[in-house]
Amino acid sequence: MFKKILIAEDADFMSSGIKVALEDMQIPTIEYAQYCDEAYLKLKKAWLDKEPFDLLVSDLSFKDNVNPQRLESGEDLIAEAKKLQPNLKTIVFSIEDKPYRIQQLCNELEVNAYVWKSNHGQKELKKAVQSVYNDEFFITPQLAHALRNKEAFEVTDYDVFLLKHLAEGLDQKEISGELKNKNIKPSSISSVEKRLKLLKENFNANNPTQLIAITKDFGLI
Numbered sequence: 001m002f003k004k005i006l007i008a009e010d011a012d013f014m015s016s017g018i019k020v021a022l023e024d025m026q027i028p029t030i031e032y033a034q035y036c037d038e039a040y041l042k043l044k045k046a047w048l049d050k051e052p053f054d055l056l057v058s059d060l061s062f063k064d065n066v067n068p069q070r071l072e073s074g075e076d077l078i079a080e081a082k083k084l085q086p087n088l089k090t091i092v093f094s095i096e097d098k099p100y101r102i103q104q105l106c107n108e109l110e111v112n113a114y115v116w117k118s119n120h121g122q123k124e125l126k127k128a129v130q131s132v133y134n135d136e137f138f139i140t141p142q143l144a145h146a147l148r149n150k151e152a153f154e155v156t157d158y159d160v161f162l163l164k165h166l167a168e169g170l171d172q173k174e175i176s177g178e179l180k181n182k183n184i185k186p187s188s189i190s191s192v193e194k195r196l197k198l199l200k201e202n203f204n205a206n207n208p209t210q211l212i213a214i215t216k217d218f219g220l221i
Contacts (some may be wrong), residue, residue, distance in 0.1 A: 002089075002133055006027040008039040008058040008077055009093070018093065019055065020024070021122040025129060028122045035062055036071035042086075043081050053088065055132065056081055057125070060094040061102075078109050089132050093117060093125055098204050099146035100155070100218065106139070106147060116140040155199075155220060158184065162195060163221045172196070 005027055007018055022030050031053075033039035039058070046052050060074035071077050080089050091113040092105055105111050113128035115121060115138070124140050131138035139147065161184065165175045172192045179187035196208070205211035215221050 002027055002051045002129065003053040004046070005055045005057060006039060006042055006046075006053045007032045008036060008056065008062075008074065010034050010059065010062045018122070018125065021126050022129070024125060030150075035069055036073065036077040037069050039077055040071055040084075044084060047085055051164055055089045055129070057091045057093055057129075059091060060096050061151060075105065075109065078105075078111060082109070091115060091125070091128050091132060091138075093121070097143060099143075099203070100182070100202060102139075102143055102146040104117065104218075106163055113138040114140065114143065116143055118142070159195065159199060160220055162192060163212065163215050165201070166196070166208055167216070167221055 005022060007022075007030065007210045009018060009032070017033075019030070029148060031042060035043055036058075039056070043053060043056070056078065058074040058077055062069075062073065072079060074092060074094065078092075081088055081090065090109075092111050093115045095117045096102070097116060100113055112132040115125050115128045118124075118140070121140075124138075128138040161179070161182075162175060165178055170178065172189050175192050176187055176189045179185070179192070196211070199215075200206070200208075200211050203211055203214045205214055212221070
């Protein structure tokens, strides 16, 4: 089993389920960091001291700190941690359930496990730690569909075109006109409406304004 684990989590670690779950696995050293910069410094010091961590378990979102943070999210932390220690095992433990985010984390950052914070989160975190230790990938079963190719949602150039013009304030009729001017198909108003509806569903957006905000966060527009 892993000998040294670092938890990056802004909740009260001492009273959290993470501590209980991991202590049950008899892991000798479990350290905790409340912010990403703090977590990275712990990783770096351990690496320089030749006593590196075996595993990083990180949330994705962290509360604002009064002191400016260089690393503001779990994604930032994991990316930097892997640059420092390429063989470091990583587990995401988050309430995030958007398919696109999960795909991004698993495919681009190559995390070793994705555990959804749910009613069964603690139990699944233990399974994830054991799986990663055995060099096996783990994802919460309810979210596994996000990584199945036949169900995975792919954002296309067409989608980006729609999102950019939506962000510029164009309505569906005007976007349809822009598509026709560029000779891009499908260009009908109904096609634009259907695709935007699908984008909203995939990104869990309730309205166009929220869809624009979320896709900007992803760097799509």
